Amino acid sequence: MRRSSAETKAVILAAARERFAADGYDKATIRAIAADARIDPAMVMRYFGTKEKLFAAAAEFDLELPELAPDQAGAGLVRHFLRKWEADEGLQVLLRTGVTNEAAAERMRTIFGGQVMPLVIGLTGDPERAPLRASLVASQLLGLALSRYILKFPPMVAASEEELIAWLSPMIQRYLTE
Amino acid sequence: MRRSSAETKAVILAAARERFAADGYDKATIRAIAADARIDPAMVMRYFGTKEKLFAAAAEFDLELPELAPDQAGAGLVRHFLRKWEADEGLQVLLRTGVTNEAAAERMRTIFGGQVMPLVIGLTGDPERAPLRASLVASQLLGLALSRYILKFPPMVAASEEELIAWLSPMIQRYLTE
DNA sequence: TGGCGTAGTCAACAGATGTTGGCCTACAAT
DNA sequence: ATTGTAGGCCAACATCTGTTGACTACGCCA
Missing domain, CATH: 1.10.10.60 (Homeodomain-like)
Known part of the structure; x- marks a missing residue:
């Protein structure tokens, strides 16, 4: 006792x-x-x-997306996502498991669909293409996590947070709004 | 017998x-x-x-990258990758396993590092940033596969090949050359 | 001091998994 | 017809897995 x-x-x-x-x-x-x-x-x-x-x-996890200024949403998202990954093991748990486990995959879908999509709608006011835009954002962010933290591609591991933000944020920004 | x-x-x-x-x-x-x-x-x-x-x-697998015209490398890469994924189970085997298995992860690193990087060097003539560029391309392509084929985000599954190429190729192109 | 509730341990179970060795059986060459 | 070889199967092994139930030991309260 x-x-x-x-x-x-x-x-x-x-x-x-x-x-x-x-x-x-x-x-x-x-x-x-x-x-x-x-x-x-x-x-x-x-x-x-x-x-x-x-x-x-x-695997309890919440993306906890902050409010983001429209013109800095891309950079803000990438930065937030990188920090979230390193601070909260929940995301890593979900990604490592979602690849071979349907229940975890479902959770990923609801988390990213449910939290990124409202952000997109807020930024574009275009509900029709919002789901695809949100998924594209998610795909880029998850690709980042996959190659940097899971598969550990050396250049991705070596890159600094700022470097990655510089490369990725324009792309995310285009997915979000353009 | x-x-x-x-x-x-x-x-x-x-x-x-x-x-x-x-x-x-x-x-x-x-x-x-x-x-x-x-x-x-x-x-x-x-x-x-x-x-x-x-x-x-x-898990024997070869990306078999084709020759690509510099200005259409992005679109060509995305198209080739999508078709390769659907035609050859090897990639899927590697991705599903590489997430929890170091040997498979190592194979991913050599395949993508070894085959995408020469392409980048050929396109840019800039060997210094080529490794990071190649990794960024890989991260976007793997993110695509992850969200469309593994996690099955509905909008990514519903999107046509051409639609995905239209969205992704400018991004890949920028990673490759810009 | 005695007893009770609860944190903690032990040992075992049933099932699944990679792996092994012995056995069978069909065919082809002699 | 005999025999040798090689494809194929069966049963068993040791180990690991999630899970269970009985047992122990502590510390509080009466």
Whole structure:
């Protein structure tokens, strides 16, 4: 009876986020997560019931898009996305898993569709092409994350945040408004 | 003694490509591949030795970039990439697996770095920024594949090939030359 | 001090997975 | 007809997986 229930749950969740982010759903085993949390695997089940529920908790994520001035939306989006990626493991969890898991893919669709599209509509006032525009923005941003953080293309890893913003923001801006 | 050795090997390989492309490395089990090929799992081992070797064979892939006129390199690249994706399961296998498997990620790096970079150098004659340019092109193309074929963002799925080329090619062109 | 609730552990289960070795069987050459 | 070879199958293995239920030990409250 060392820690409180809430503490232990938080420790498990943190370990799970790390493992899921690093290894994806299948390779992130309950036993490995439990070992990271220095806890018996049975505890994980006690607190989260099932691996899927644990994953659902670990993949909790919100893009939290800020208000963006129309002429700087591109740069703002890229910067926000890069920082979000590095600060919140949730996005990494989702991308690593969404590639082979339909439930996670669905979450990606709702997150990016649901949050980027309103931004586009606000900027263009053109609801008809907004879905495609939003998807194009998402595709570029996810391509960025994929090549920089997952596949680790050396030039993308070496590039500074400002450099990447300089390259990407005009493209995003065009997808958004042009 | 129905089929010849080479025939069976080809049947297994075809089934493996499909499974790896659809499910990724972990979920594509030897037993499932064998069932698709209507063959005993032991046969898979006999012909390919190990699951990793089978994967290596299934992930054999070449981008086969064509010669491209400098002013149409962007459009040509996007068109070629889209068709390549749909015709050759190798790319899909690599992307589905590269996200959680370092060996596959390394292959992606060499394929895209090794084949897109010469194209960029040929177009710009600027070897210094070519690696980053090539990576940016790759990031956009992979983002396209990810959102259209893997995550299946509805607007990306619904868009026609020509529509996508129209949107993406100016961006790729700018990454390549501007 | 005694007991109760709850954090934590242990051991085991059932199923799946990669992998192995032995066995069978059909064909072709002798 | 015999036999050798090679394609194919079966059953089993060791291991790993998520998951479960019984058991232990601590610390609070009466």
